[in-house]
Amino acid sequence: MSDDSAAAVDVGASSDFPEGKGCQVDVKGRPLSIFRKDGTLYALDLHCYHMGGPLSMGDIEDLTLPEKGESVVHPCVVCPWHKYKISLKTGEGIYVQSDPFAAGGGNKQVKSRGRKQRTHPILEDSDGRVKVQLNLSTDTKFESDYYATEEMKELLARQKKG
DSSP states (O other): OOSGGGSOEEEEEGGGSOBTOEEEEEETTEEEEEEEETTEEEEEESBOTTTOOBGGGSEEEEEEEEETTEEEEEEEEEOTTTOOEEETTTOEEEEEEOOTTSGGGOOOEEEEEEEOSOEEOEEEOTTSEEEEOOOOOSSSOOGGGGGGSHHHHHHHHHHHHO
16 A cells, blocks of 8 residues: 555544444545445445435345345435445345336345445454545546546536536
8 A cells, every 4th residue: 555545545443434324524635435334434435426415314125035045134324315225245236126027026136236335344443443545457447436536526617516
């Protein structure tokens, strides 16, 4: 971590991030949402990949997704604007597929839209401080990256001014 952009940034005390709630923080100009679910911290881009909803205001819900023949529980944030579900672990867009023409609504299956939301490494140190390391890898492009562009920041700033 010799590169300054890769250094972990202290975003607050552990007590600032309560169980089951989302919090908004800014790390080096990038707005993030931080969640604590079952004692584990997660950091994602603040704005939902779909249309920019503030994920820090979303509810947390568990969804079970089949993976390699097993069922894996994914804690998800539910976007407050359009109810898109995003895995806190992976940034995957997750949805429930059903056949509306089948009797009783058909066999509902939880499916992935793929990784849409950028996630960021987060840790809680022994002093009770929470630190985030921005994941700015250019190996993969995420739809949520659009909301962290300079163009979008300028647009949001103009909207705040009225």
